[in-house]
Amino acid sequence: MTGSAAPPPLARAVLPERVEMVALDLDGTCLDFQQQLHPRIEAAVREAGERVPVVIATGRMYRSALPWARRLGVRAPLICYQGALVQAMPDPDPGEGLAYGRLISTETLDAATAQLAIAVAREHGWHRQAYVDDNLFCEEDRAEARLYAHVGAVPIEFVDDLTPVIARGTIKVVIVILDAEEAVRCRVAMTDALGARARVTPSYPQFIEIASPRAGKGPAVRRLAANLGVDLARTVAIGDAPNDVDMLEAVGFGVAVEGALPEVLDPAACTCPPPGEAGVADVLVALGLAGA
Numbered sequence: 071m072t073g074s075a076a077p078p079p080l081a082r083a084v085l086p087e088r089v090e091m092v093a094l095d096l097d098g099t100c101l102d103f104q105q106q107l108h109p110r111i112e113a114a115v116r117e118a119g120e121r122v123p124v125v126i127a128t129g130r131m132y133r134s135a136l137p138w139a140r141r142l143g144v145r146a147p148l149i150c151y152q153g154a155l156v157q158a159m160p161d162p163d164p165g166e167g168l169a170y171g172r173l174i175s176t177e178t179l180d181a182a183t184a185q186l187a188i189a190v191a192r193e194h195g196w197h198r199q200a201y202v203d204d205n206l207f208c209e210e211d212r213a214e215a216r217l218y219a220h221v222g223a224v225p226i227e228f229v230d231d232l233t234p235v236i237a238r239g240t241i242k243v244v245i246v247i248l249d250a251e252e253a254v255r256c257r258v259a260m261t262d263a264l265g266a267r268a269r270v271t272p273s274y275p276q277f278i279e280i281a282s283p284r285a286g287k288g289p290a291v292r293r294l295a296a297n298l299g300v301d302l303a304r305t306v307a308i309g310d311a312p313n314d315v316d317m318l319e320a321v322g323f324g325v326a327v328e329g330a331l332p333e334v335l336d337p338a339a340c341t342c343p344p345p346g347e348a349g350v351a352d353v354l355v356a357l358g359l360a361g362a
Contacts, residue, residue, distance in 0.1 A: 076341075077326065077335055077339060077341055078340050078341070079328075079340060079342075080325070080340050080341065080342050080343075080349075080352055080353060082340070083339060083340030084339075085323070085356060085357060086306065086322060086323045088304050089304055089306050089357050089358075090122055090123075090301050090304040090305060091122055091123045091124075091125065091146075091298065091300040091304070091305040091306070092118055092122060092123070092125065092305070092306050092307070092308075092354070092359070093124075093125045093126075093127045093149070093287070093291050093305060093306070093307040093308070093317060093321065094115070094124065094125070094126055094127065094308050094309075094350060095127055095287075095308060095309040095310060095311070095314050095317075096126060096128040096135065096138055097128070097129075097130070097221070097273065097311075098274070098310035098311055098327060098344075098345065099308055099309055099314075099327055099345060099349075099350060100115070100138070100142070100345055100350055101138070101345055102344065102346045103274075105221065105223075106345075106346075107141065107142075107345075108345060108346065108347075108348040110348035111345065111348050111350045111351045113351070113360070114350065114351035114354040114355060114360035115142045115143065115144070115350065115351075115354065115360075116142060116143035117354070117359065117360040117361065118354045118359035118360050119144060119146075121359050122359065123298055123300065124142070124144055124146060125146045125147070125149060125291065125294060126138070126139050126142070126144055126146075126148050127149040127153065127291060127307070127309075128148075128149065128150055129150075129151065129152045129273035129279055129313055130150055130151075131151065131201060131206065131222060131224060132148060132150045132151075132155060132157055132170065132204050133168055133204050133224060134222040134223060135148050135150050136148070136159075136160075136168070137223070139159065140159075144159065145159055146159075146298070147159065147171070147174055148171075149287060149290040149294065151201070151241045151281065151285070152242060152271065152279055152281045152285050152287060152313055153177075153281075153286045153287040153289055153290035153291075154176060154178070154179075154241045154242055154281045154282055155173075155175070155176045155177075156173075156174040156175045156176075156290050156294060157170065157171050157172065157174055158171030158173075158174060170204075174294075174297070176241065177241075177282040177284045177285040178239040178240065178241060178282060179239055179240055179241065179243065179268060179281055179282045179285075180239050180282075181237055181238060181239045181240075183264060183267045184200060184236045184239065184240045184243050184280075185233060185236065186263060186264060187245075187260060187263070187264060187268065187280045188200070188232055188233070188236075188243060190259060190260060191245050191256075194259065196245045196246075196247055196256055197210065197212050197214035197215060197245065197246045197247070198232065198243060198245055198246075199215065199232075199246070200232050200235060200236050200242070200243050201241050201242055201244075202235055202236065202240055205227055206218075206219065206222075206224050206225070206227065207226075207227050207228075207229050207232060207235050208226050208227075208228055208229070209228070209229060209230065209231065209232055210228075213248065214246035214248060215246070217246065217248070217276070218244070218246050221274070241281070242279055242280060242285075243279075244277055244278065244279050244280070245260065245277075245280070246277055246278075247276055247278065248276055250275055253272065253275055253276055253278060257270060257271075260278060260280060264280065266283060267283065268280050268281065268283055269282065269283050269286060271311075271315075272311060272312050273311055274311070279313060286317075287307075287309075287314060287316060287317035287320075288315075288316030288317045288319060288320035289320075291305065291321065292320055301322075302320065302321060302322065303321075303322035305320075305321040305323070306321060306323045306324075306353070307320070307321040307323075307324050307325070308324075308325040308327070308342065308350055309324075309325075309326065309327070309330075309334065310326065310327035310329075310330050310334065311330070311331075311334060312331060312333055312334060314326075314334060315333060315334055315336075315337060318337040318338055319337045323339050324337055324338045324339055325338055325339065325340055325341065325342050326338035326340075326341050326342075327341065327342060327343075327344055327349060328341045328342065328343055328344060328349070329344065
């Protein structure tokens with residue numbers, strides 16, 4: 071979809087006749103902003119996964135996405151860190167313990183670009199954090215760090231200086247800003263400073279995520295569809311945030327959550343209700359992948 075016309079709601083959309091894969095964002099799409107999963111979404115995703123590959127595509131760390139993937143019955147590889155990492159589910163599944171599946175692909179943000187992003191954040195007094203080997207590193211114990219750790223349900227490792235931590239690069243840098251207007255300014259500042267050297271996108275409005283320019287949910291979904299022998303034109307993706315845009319553009323049928331920003335609505339074929347109203351379940355039922 072292009073132009074300024076809003077996409078129709080699910081009830082008025084022309085749906086694809088056949089679906090070979092579904093790609094789902096987590097936060098703001100499957101999960102509400104209180105980290106709650108609607109029972110209808112859980113049931114519908116589990117049922118759909120018995121019929122076609124269901125892929126989680128998230129900005130979360132692997133260790134943060136894994137518990138939700140297990141709860142949703144997902145068996146396909148996980149797309150994490152804004153598409154900078156694609157990794158299989160653990161096999162065999164040890165239950166609730168932390169385990170890692172086979173690494174499929176990774177795109178690293180080079181050290182010089184990561185250091186520049188951190189320098190810009192320091193200059194503005196913005197909270198900054200980086201990731202190495204699926205661990206979260208922060209320089210300061212701030213409310214922003216605790217918010218992120220709470221949302222992701224992950225521990226924090228505090229260090230005096232992120233520079234040596236990212237000496238060989240990092241899978242992404244995240245700037246966490248609680249004020250919405252300041253977060254918008256951060257996105258602009260990081261985009262201006264980093265240019266083509268990085269991909270700068272919000273996931274949550276408070277999280278400005280900086281990854282390799284080769285990353286992205288869209289490229290990761292394309293590669294995974296090819297690996298699974300799935301027709302991308304028969305793939306459905308559902309998302310709610312700017313970091314979902316390239317995924318909605320990549321697939322044959324993109325669905326944006328109602329209330330999303332115009333840049334997210336633009337490539338969508340239709341909209342669905344938010345996670346608190348089980349919108350993802352409505353889409354899967356309408357597509358014939360789950361029962362009502």
